Amino acid sequence: QSVLTQPPSASGTPGQRVTISCSGASSNLGSNYLYWYQQVPGTAPKVLIYRNDQRPSGVPDRFSGSKSGTSASLAISGLRSEDEANYYCAAWDNSLRWVFGGGTKLTVL
């Protein structure tokens, strides 16, 4: 059972907008930064969003993140086939550990 809660799957057709939710508690999302990672099977995770809503250089602006209280979401607009991957949210928890969501498998139909 993961500390952060994500839907196990999401899907969309090319060009659509998809959102993935992440919910936590006051000890993690409620008081610390939220990060989103993309992982194509067989490869290492890659940071998509850092510090709640910041996008690293090289990440397309189709990806955006937001956080409010103990909930957060990742939005992907203009869905493309190469976006098919697993997405994880993560945050530091005040109990002195790092916590992850269970991951959301995104399928592009």
Place this chain on the structure above:
Amino acid sequence: EVQLVESGGGLVKPGGSLRLSCEASGFTLSTYNMNWVRQAPGKGLEWVSSISTGSNYIYYSDSVKGRFTISRDNAKNSLYLQMDSLRAEDTAVYYCARDEGPSGNFWGVDYWGQGTLVTVSS
């Protein structure tokens, strides 16, 4: 270019030991907190351990506490994970990961290594 290269993975019997290394380049290791994160086959990401810049703050997940030891040698630009009393459930790809928070404060990972596979089996 930031690079993290793990090594030391392999096949080990239950109860055995293994030491993972992570060589950092492209940045000054001494100014970053570091983490180990693992991923069992077909499963999600699981945090293992974190260490602050000067090794003053060290944290472990409950699943590895007392069996694993994280350490670093800033002069050698290297991070380590000593794994003892290994169990089948420790089988996973182990990732070295850089935290972007200031010393002693852990924010989140901004760079990941490519991972090294540890298999615990008789």
